[in-house]
Amino acid sequence: MKDRNHLADIAMSRNVDIIENGLIDIPMLQILQPDGTIHKESTVPDLSKEKANKILETMHFIRVLDERMVAAQRQGRISFYLACTGEEASIIGSAAALEPQDMIMSQYREQGALAYRGYTTAQFMDQMFSNENDPNKGRQMPIHYGDKALNFMTISSPLGTQIPQASGYAYGQKMAGQSAITICYFGEGAASEGDFHAGLNMAAVLNCPAIFFCRNNGYAISTPSEEQFAGDGIASRGIGYGVKTIRVDGNDTLAVYAATQKAREIALEKNCPVLIEAMTYRLAAHSTSDDPSGYRSKDEEERWRQKDPVARFEKWLDSKGWFNQAEVKSYIEDTRQSVLKEVKRAEKVPICKIDELIEDVYDVPPWHLQQQLFDLKAHIAKYPDAYPKTSGRITHD
Amino acid sequence: MIKMNMLQAVNNALITAMEADERAMVFGEDVGHFGGVFRATSNLQEKFGRDRCFNTPLTEQGILGFANGLASQGSIPIAEIQFSDYIFPAFDQIVNETSKWRYRSGGQFSCGTLTIRTPYGGGIAGGHYHSQSPEAFFAHIPGMKIVIPRNPYQAKGLLLASIRDDNPVLFMEPKRLYRASVGEVPEEDYELALGKAEVVKQGTDITLLAWGAQMEIIEKAAEMAEKEGISCEIIDLRSLLPWDADTICESVIKTGRLLVNHEAPLTGGFASEIAATVQDRCFLHLESPISRVCGLDTPYPLAHEKEYMPDHLKTYEAIKRSVNF
Numbered sequence: 001m002k003d004r005n006h007l008a009d010i011a012m013s014r015n016v017d018i019i020e021n022g023l024i025d026i027p028m029l030q031i032l033q034p035d036g037t038i039h040k041e042s043t044v045p046d047l048s049k050e051k052a053n054k055i056l057e058t059m060h061f062i063r064v065l066d067e068r069m070v071a072a073q074r075q076g077r078i079s080f081y082l083a084c085t086g087e088e089a090s091i092i093g094s095a096a097a098l099e100p101q102d103m104i105m106s107q108y109r110e111q112g113a114l115a116y117r118g119y120t121t122a123q124f125m126d127q128m129f130s131n132e133n134d135p136n137k138g139r140q141m142p143i144h145y146g147d148k149a150l151n152f153m154t155i156s157s158p159l160g161t162q163i164p165q166a167s168g169y170a171y172g173q174k175m176a177g178q179s180a181i182t183i184c185y186f187g188e189g190a191a192s193e194g195d196f197h198a199g200l201n202m203a204a205v206l207n208c209p210a211i212f213f214c215r216n217n218g219y220a221i222s223t224p225s226e227e228q229f230a231g232d233g234i235a236s237r238g239i240g241y242g243v244k245t246i247r248v249d250g251n252d253t254l255a256v257y258a259a260t261q262k263a264r265e266i267a268l269e270k271n272c273p274v275l276i277e278a279m280t281y282r283l284a285a286h287s288t289s290d291d292p293s294g295y296r297s298k299d300e301e302e303r304w305r306q307k308d309p310v311a312r313f314e315k316w317l318d319s320k321g322w323f324n325q326a327e328v329k330s331y332i333e334d335t336r337q338s339v340l341k342e343v344k345r346a347e348k349v350p351i352c353k354i355d356e357l358i359e360d361v362y363d364v365p366p367w368h369l370q371q372q373l374f375d376l377k378a379h380i381a382k383y384p385d386a387y388p389k390t391s392g393r394i395t396h397d
Numbered sequence: 398m399i400k401m402n403m404l405q406a407v408n409n410a411l412i413t414a415m416e417a418d419e420r421a422m423v424f425g426e427d428v429g430h431f432g433g434v435f436r437a438t439s440n441l442q443e444k445f446g447r448d449r450c451f452n453t454p455l456t457e458q459g460i461l462g463f464a465n466g467l468a469s470q471g472s473i474p475i476a477e478i479q480f481s482d483y484i485f486p487a488f489d490q491i492v493n494e495t496s497k498w499r500y501r502s503g504g505q506f507s508c509g510t511l512t513i514r515t516p517y518g519g520g521i522a523g524g525h526y527h528s529q530s531p532e533a534f535f536a537h538i539p540g541m542k543i544v545i546p547r548n549p550y551q552a553k554g555l556l557l558a559s560i561r562d563d564n565p566v567l568f569m570e571p572k573r574l575y576r577a578s579v580g581e582v583p584e585e586d587y588e589l590a591l592g593k594a595e596v597v598k599q600g601t602d603i604t605l606l607a608w609g610a611q612m613e614i615i616e617k618a619a620e621m622a623e624k625e626g627i628s629c630e631i632i633d634l635r636s637l638l639p640w641d642a643d644t645i646c647e648s649v650i651k652t653g654r655l656l657v658n659h660e661a662p663l664t665g666g667f668a669s670e671i672a673a674t675v676q677d678r679c680f681l682h683l684e685s686p687i688s689r690v691c692g693l694d695t696p697y698p699l700a701h702e703k704e705y706m707p708d709h710l711k712t713y714e715a716i717k718r719s720v721n722f
Contacts, residue, residue: 103470137503146502153469154502158493164462165494171463172470175422175448182466194486198459205454206463360504361539363563366592366639 026235028279029259030249034307036315038254045258049322054116055096055253056317057331059088059310062112064335065124066284069142072343073288078128080142084109086251086283089309090215092116093256094183094276097264101180103169105153105162108143109215109282110185117150121338125346132352137360160186160193163212167203167273170210174271181267183211183260188277189220191234200241203273211263212243212275215250217282222295238275250280251309254316281307354380354390398581403574406549406582407437407514410556411475413586415445418473420510421560423450425460425477434479435516435575457483461490461513468511468565469498475560481517481569482526488534495565496540509563514556516572517545518610518660519692519706524699530661530692535567536638536670542566543637544591547612549580554589555635562591571610594641596648600630603654603719606645606671608634611658611707618712627720637667645671646678653684654719658707663691685722688715 031042038044066083073081084091087109095104095113104113111124122133127145130138136146136154146154153162153169166184173180190196191214203210214234218225231237238245244266248255256278263274281304285292292301317323354377358369365373377394384391401409415421423441425433429452432439441450453460457478464476478484484491491513499507519528535543542564546552552570559566597612598619605615612633619629630648634640649655655675657668672687690707698705 105466135503135505136501139503140501144501146505148502148505154498154506156494156497156501158489161462161490161494164459164490165466165469167459168463168466168468168474169470170466172467172472175420175472176470194456194458195462195490198454198456199462201454201456202459202463206451360500360502360507362542362639363499363507363509367642368639 026232026245026247028247028249029255030252031254031258032252032312032316034312036312036319038316045254045261047254047257049320051096052317052322055092056310056313056328058092058112058116059313060328060332061115061335062088062092063310064332064339065111065115068336068339068343069128070288077343077347078142080288081128082108082143082287083284084112086304086309087215087217087280088112089253089256089313090213090250090278090280091185093253094213094260094278097257097260098183099180101151101178102264103151103153103173103180103182104185105166105169105182106155106185107159107162107187107190108155108157109187111143111145113185114145114147114150114152117152119145119147119150119152121342122346123147125342126349129346129349130351131346131349133346133349137352137356159190160195162186163190163195163199164202165199166210166212167199167206167208170203170208170273171206174207174209179268181209181211181264183213185213185215187220188214188216188225188234189223189228191237192228200238200243200273200275204242207271208273209267209271210273211260211267212238212273213260214275214277215280216277217250217280219282219286219296221286221290224295233277235275235277243273243275245275245277247277247279250278251307251312253309253313280309350393351389353393353395355395398583400579401549401582402576403546403549403552403570403578404435404437404576406553407556407570408439408441409582410553410560411438411441412444414473414475414557414560415441415449417586419449420471421449421473421475422467423475423477424453426453426455426479428452428477433477435572437514437570438477457485457487458490461487461495464511464513465490465494465498465508468508469506471510473510473560475512475514478513478515480527481515481531482529484515484531491535491541491567492538496538500540507563508565511565512556512560512568513566514568514570516575517569518571518573519697519702520573520610522699522702525696528697528702530659532569532637533661533665533667536667540565541638542591543569545569545571545609545635545637547571547609547633547635548574548578549582551589551635553582554587555591557586558588558591561588566591569609574610589635592636592639592641594635594644595633596630596644597633598629598631600628600652602628602652603656603716604630604632604645604648604652605656605658605712605716606632606634607658608637611660614707614709615656615658615712617709618716621709621713622716625717627716629716640671642674642678646675649675649679650682653682655683656688656690656712656715656719658690658712660692660707662694663689664694666691685719688719690715
């Protein structure tokens with residue numbers, strides 16, 4: 001396929017040939033087969049023992065985190081949680097192929113990428129308990145992480161908004177002469193938003209070094225992908241926008257890693273976007289507010305459980321002699337203990353003082369916000385019992 | 398000082414900003430080689446290259462999404478929305494992203510370097526979709542600043558201040574003044590303070606408040622009223638968010654009367670916000686009800702544009718009603 005505007009030469013056809021099935025069916029890269037063996041025609045990406053174990057460790061960290069935090073939500077300790085079970089290979093495998101200076105703009109299910117970058121258990125908890133240690137100052141719901149030091153852009157709830165933003169961020173990286181790219185994660189449902197189309201088109205036209213990573217996990221809350229789009233998935237759209245594109249088995253860590261590594265290389269060298277569509281499955285509920293039994297069968301879930309990305313990766317590690325069952329078991333147990341300990345710590349940390357309510361709306365709070373805070377403090381002081389989280393720590397200017 | 402029209406002043410401000418900081422970039426629909434449909438970005442691409450002044454695809458949500466990302470990265474995006482009537486596909490990016498970026502990240506990231514330029518307002522036979530004044534929608538967004546100039550001198554100084562202000566600014570340009578308003582503009586770099594109204598003319602009987610292209614309307618009405626011995630104080634609000642309530646209230650305490658004029662429809666217009674605050678702060682000083690002379694609550698019409706507009710005659714009548722209350 002060529003880049004072609006309306007003035008370019010276009011081959012003639014003489015028949016009324018309406019294209020019905022597309023010109024190609026996009027294949028899916030798979031390196032690691034479901035049984036954990038390498039496909040005989042595949043090239044294994046260059047992945048060190050150390051990095052492979054960091055990937056596995058992060059996968060287990062996230063499994064524990066997801067399990068414990070769903071439980072914490074059920075116990076009423078946090079208001080909301082969102083697990084990524086089943087999608088660990090897509091998220092962590094891709095994050096592992098990046099460099100620390102690359103910006104991550106995520107949707108909301110990419111806690112694995114953040115953990116891979118080094119976000120600590122304590123940091124996860126401070127955000128989820130909206131306490132005063134949270135760098136976001138307790139202003140957003142649980143799981144809306146952000147960390148400037150780790151180049152992880154603060155998450156926002158509206159879907160797809162990060163897609164054109166990633167184009168802009170990547171353009172800025174290019175203009176600043178940085179050897180860095182932006183990766184943008186989103187789901188196949190978010191790809192229906194106008195921002196997806198705007199963002200991909202702009203990235204292609206304006207030569208932005210970005211990776212658009214679609215986790216096609218089969219469902220947008222309850223809506224299955226066949227009710228989300230017709231056509232050959234999300235990958236086919238990349239081709240329409242003139243974006244270099246690859247589809248990968250999202251439960252195959254090696255395929256995801258290899259594709260992301262190559263995509264990064266192309267994005268940086270050619271100053272262009274690359275679209276990756278990872279075919280995976282959201283084994284978890286959409287969120288703690290969701291019950292998947294209302295829209296999909298246990299059989300279907302079970303079929304995908306058989307394709308568990310973590311087990312598949314472990315089999316490969318084992319075949320390399322890099323897997324130690326006892327060590328993994330003890331890591332999981334240690335992680336459970338540390339998560340529990342941090343839950344107990346973080347839930348006791350107070351929320352920010354009331355003064356923080358008006359900070360960061362602007363660089364400096366303007367008069368009207370100062371006035372509103374002044375009035376609010378006087379009101380809280382009058383009814384301290386009604387506002388117990390802030391009334392004890394009010395200071396009057 | 399050079400005589401310039403408002404477009405030339407905007408163009409001059411953009412050149413000044415781009416020369417002063419190489420992180421500054423100008424983009425939008427048709428802003429590249431063509432120089433924008435109004436020519437506000439003429440010669441920028443030739444001067445600064447295609448990387449720093451460029452056309453975007455025709456997608457307002459894309460322009461703002463891209464601009465948000467660019468701003469959060471540390472560049473200085475100056476995005477043009479060709480007509481403010483077409484800004485609405487970008488509303489989500491502005492409401493949920495631009496304005497909340499700093500707050501939601503606890504100050505770790507922000508879109509403070511972003512400036513959105515967009516022509517607004519009627520009087521050019523533009524009908525529904527080339528005439529609207531949507532400022533009130535944006536005045537409801539915590540985190541945004543809104544700035545509107547009334548002449549070329551103001552346009553250059555306020556635009557430079559908007560570009561350099563560490564908050565996202567929506568800079569709305571009264572398009573009917575683009576070529577009609579001509580004045581002396583300094584060649585050098587200068588800024589006018591944001592968030593500050595300007596008392597354009599002192600008076601004692603009534604305060605007339607407007608912004609942008611409606612300033613010349615209230616000035617004309619004031620001239621008529623003066624002939625009848627009514628002394629009008631004239632104020633240009635200049636910034637709608639945050640707005641300078643102190644200057645307005647100080648004036649109202651002196652004159653005892655307030656008239657606010659805007660082109661946008663009456664209901665939910667920014668005059669309502671001003672009236673509410675002024676009655677709260679100046680209740681015992683008011684001699685008459687606060688008067689709003691605004692556009693009608695209809696879509697912006699074409700054939701009846703003249704009738705729709707809150708012109709000098711409607712303003713003059715409202716001044717007399719207020720003074721004779």
